[in-house]
Amino acid sequence: MDRLDEWRTFVAVATKRSFAEAARGQGRSPQAITRAIAALEERLGTRLLHRTTRAVSLTDDGALYVERARQLLAEFEALERSPREAVELRGTLTVAASVLFGQRHIVPIVSAFLDEHPAVDVRLLLHDRTVSLSEEGVDIAVRIGALADSALRARLVGHTQSIVCASPAYLERHGVPRTPDDLRQHVCIAFTGTTPIPDRWAFQSSGRRDQTVRVRAKLTVNTGQAAIDAALAGVGLVRVLSYQVGDLVAKKKLKVVLRSHEPPPLPVHLLQLPGVPTRTAASFADHAAARLRRVLS
Structure with missing residues (x-):
């Protein structure tokens, strides 16, 4: 049994105050749990549990050890989650488009993106006017027609007539x-x-x-x-x-x-503010560009 399994077994016995309950929770026999705790105590050179025919309780050393074991198990589980969380996109995106374009094209694109990335939220602003990305906190905007603001990062996704x-x-x-x-x-x-x-x-x-x-x-x-x-x-x-x-x-x-x-024909661009976008904004821009190029081709 490795150290992680030892800690999990000991924490289970300490939490349930029962070898039999801990065994059921881990799908093992009570004898196997008893042997595992005995081996742990022998390796540490101290008694961790008081055992009677009716109950199991922690010794002073056992109380200290179970708290540290719980901390280490929590840290290990967090370490296991961190690569997945690093890959998972999260955060809130603000996307702007004209009303009809947004209803016909951007709403389906946003819906598909949210299905793929459940930790992401989107604010969708639909206006038949030119939106200021910086003043209105917009991450990505769809703009139809010639671009007046050359400072914005623009990606051509198609044309409309x-x-x-x-x-x-x-x-x-x-x-x-x-x-x-x-x-x-x-x-x-x-x-x-x-x-x-x-x-x-x-x-x-x-x-x-x-x-x-x-x-x-x-x-x-x-x-x-x-x-x-x-x-x-x-x-x-x-x-x-x-x-x-x-x-x-x-x-x-x-x-x-x-x-x-x-x-x-009028060009259709995806616009972003200059600078490096967040991973979520960059991923949505790629997602939207690919789909808009298909429908606007």
């Missing part, structure tokens, strides 16, 4: 616009969440310079989902990002127009 679409019912009633200029004769839905001038829509035609058209915003809303819902209801044309309505276009609930005039 700005498109114009409407319900088939609206297009049947009002006709399909063939050029950006035609939008001036149409009813449009403006979304204020991501641009300070929601009624200015930019286009780029093959062989022509960029063109910006001021549309007639019959309805102005402050969330992307409200703009999409209005388009589905036949209110008018709406400018959205392709990931926001891909399923609706596939089901033919919305129809994309002005395909040949679409501006260049």
Whole structure:
């Protein structure tokens, strides 16, 4: 029997005050437990237990020894746990994204990450505005479009396309616009969440310079989902990002127009503050980047 087993056996007898109870707890015979304690006492050169036919009690030396044995066993168990705990990710992450992108892509990514790392907590902030990582305590943010802050660490994970679409019912009633200029004769839905001038829509035609058209915003809303819902209801044309309505276009609930005039695709980046990230933040960034590249490819 090694020292650890000796200590465990002695602590079990001292705790239960019974050789038989200690034997049952360890799945051994009472005789084996008795021999183990006798061998321990012989090696130490002192009696650790008072034995009677009715009870077992600790001697003074036994009381001192059992406390030290408990401490050593606890330290050994902590030592055994430490490599696992060093590998295990833990802590709280704050992640930010726009509302629809977060709902459609980041929530599933976060859910999968939490399943894999139960010691991690996540605060998910969904806003249709530009979030300041430093001021709002954000570890990782998803940003769509050109980057203005070059001090941030950026990882490109894909692209999304700005498109114009409407319900088939609206297009049947009002006709399909063939050029950006035609939008001036149409009813449009403006979304204020991501641009300070929601009624200015930019286009780029093959062989022509960029063109910006001021549309007639019959309805102005402050969330992307409200703009999409209005388009589905036949209110008018709406400018959205392709990931926001891909399923609706596939089901033919919305129809994309002005395909040949679409501006260049918008980059999608994962952003982090400069410096060395925590292991948890770095692991989540890798996890999110791999999954976003698949859905945005």
